[in-house]
Amino acid sequence: MSNESNPVADVSEDLSNGGQGTTPAPKISVSKDTRRRVVTASFIGNFVEWFDYAVYGYLAGIISTVFFPESDRQTALLATFGVFAISFFVRPIGGFIWGHIGDRIGRKQALSLSILLMSVATFCIALIPGYATIGVMAPILLLLVRVVQGFSAAGEYAGASAFLVEYAPAHRRGLYAAVVPASTAAGLLLGSLLAALLTSVMSAEQLNEWGWRLPFLLAAPMGLIGRYIRTKLEDTPAFRELAETDHAVKAPAFAMFRTYRKQLVIATGAVLLNAVGFYVILSYMPTYLSEELGFGAAESFLATTIALASYIGFIFLTGIASDRFGRKKMLIIAAVLFSVLTVPAFMLLDSGSFAVIVFVQILLGGMLTLNDGTLPSFLAELFPTKVRYTGFAVSFNLSNALFGGTAPFMATLLIGMTHNQLAPGWYLVAASLVSLIAVLFAAETSRKPLQQD
Template identity: 80%
Template sequence: MASDSGQLSMSGRPRPGGIDASTRRRVIGASFIGNFVEWFDYAVYGYLAATIATAFFPEADKQTGLLLTFGLFAVSFFVRPLGGFIWGHIGDKVGRKNALSLSILIMSAATFAIALIPGYGTIGIWAPISLLVVRVVQGFSAAGEYAGASAFLVEYAPPNRRGIYAAVVPASTAAGLLLGSLIAALLSITLSPDQMHEWGWRLPFLLAAPMGLIGRYIRVKLEDTPAFLALEKEDDVIKAPVTALFRNHWKSLLLAVGAVLLNAVGFYVILSYMPTYLSEELGFGATESFVATTIALLTYIGFIFLTGLASDRFGRKKVLISASVLFIFLTVPAFMLLDTGNFVVILLVQVLLGAMLTLNDGTLPSFLAELFPTKVRYSGFAVSFNLSNAIFGGTAPFVATLLIATSGSKLAPGFYLMAAAVVSLIAVACAKETSKAPLQSH
């Protein structure tokens, strides 16, 4: 593969952007599978939280066990800002490909290790401590995945299709969640509660190793992006990209953190915490909860790509602002409908909430990548995305459970989502439209 100039098609004519279709397909595949592995793990952990709680916190009551389990989920996010700094530095200084190839290796190894940790009944307090250590390693490695894959795709994409290309990243996220939901549903149907507690919950985590190795193999076969190779050729790569980010692009960084807030809270409340909410707070059966989430995720993937196309046509700001406005006005009514107890109504509400979230989730990767110049793109994306997710995303299931416990209202997660939408609306409204402009290099 050549850079943006000089590559010819078989007919002798230059291909658009100098990048052939097969290369772009491999870039899409490499970006998809790494992010898929990462979010498959997070899905399984969220969907099996109640079972994991009994394995690692058997002496706690049900709600306390859930809080402790989601607390471990949140702690793994606190290391993500540190990971964002380090992976951003690697990605902007050494290259996107090298960062992505290493991050998927660490993530898949850590996820596989969860399956091997003995329960509380075998090693006592060392069981939750071991789980905590592995979750921290996962949080660190995950910090570079979403940002790196998004930057990779945007820098390879044709100028007028950056939105749809970058939408592959949240689509792979939803696909990982979908597989996690399917496996959780299958296990809940086929295994008894005792079997799930003893060994069944471990099975999904074993899949991470082979999937991760496949993803790494695909990634090491690719060249870095034309944008980064151009910086290397001009000897224009920054030695300290994170320092340059805070010194020269702090305004864009603040706007990015605010823009991510709705995505951070909405993603984990709607797509990860929802099965637990339906089963533990509303009394639905675990199987029904997983089935509803699985169907909603199938529609979510389709909506993601429609959103990517819409952001290319109408602009990033219009789509992101639409998402915030819809969440402000419709979230609490949607949560009120969840309490009706009607499965069809609950399914339709989940599809609606998912469709609203895709307006944000499907647009955010291209918006964030375009917000920063090539020299600090990986760092800007990784730091902003991981800061917001560490503070608000990883804590969302914990905060939702805590708000319900303290307020006594099952609508509390809906109000939390509304507040996040207000902050994101203000941030996006203050940002510039980037969809029609060339990628910044400096």
């Protein structure tokens, strides 16, 4: 693929030319080739992590019939999404541990280990027998593996964002950090494509018996490739300077709570729209379309696939816009748009038209990029180098644990309780309002030097 059609190559080539910004030049020089490899490694590693993590959500309908006893459809789905949500509760713990490793030992070490854990856990899902074979042990083993996945994912998004921001030219930190949500969406895109392919070429019996296991088997080779690339990189200039001057703190979490409590609260609130929006729009939507609105599984996956492809393109434009106009302004615009347009968009989904569904998903995905393309650089800039990984990881994972991982479960539960198919839309509106309030209390971060101490 040529650089003209490859977003990773575009960012890497465009941003490897240095930058004139407010951040003083680092003592450790960074070559053009090094920046290119950093962008590529961050994209591939995060892509692998979120492909592994997302496949479960896309195949939730099938997994519910394999790992849980026969019951009514909604109860089985709630059980499946319940396992999805429970695995998120370990993420704040993972945020503290990965943050400690990343701020104390190095970003590189944390990222290399997290991708290995994720790949092994995902591969194991493919090997677990179903409920018909081993009974209640099937959902128990599934839950244990999902907990390992959740623990691993806790260090990935924050670590990759910090890694890119600390390598980026000062005036391009937003665009560099946009690689993280773009790679996340690319992982989702591959998962959606595989799910659409499997549901198109296989019968329901084949999918339930063995077909659903195929995407999980890809985790091992993909994870080994991602880990290998990451081990070939040096740690960021900002962290190496911190380590060389012996300013790395021994207990980053204590330092964060002692000095940066306000930033932590703001960050946790700002993440809420990303947490709910990401999992409702990009992960739960195929299940919503097929289970609640009655669309075919292949049609639902195809619509989400088209929306994901457009999302990846929009995300880089948002990164550029956040560098030009500021992080705070972009986050406010995203929250306001979701507050006003989400429920009308969900009303259009019930039109019965495939073209309308694709349009609505592209619209919602484009709105989400205004938040997602800005958030990684905003959170990384909010905390100083010595607690950057910890502050980002704890706030991001706390909000995702409470509201992101539970979003598919809450959407399904709210529909069941209210008998209103617009319930997920109203839930997303509530999340956007909380994020709006948090961002209003934040200071602009894009035009300030990265804090060291």
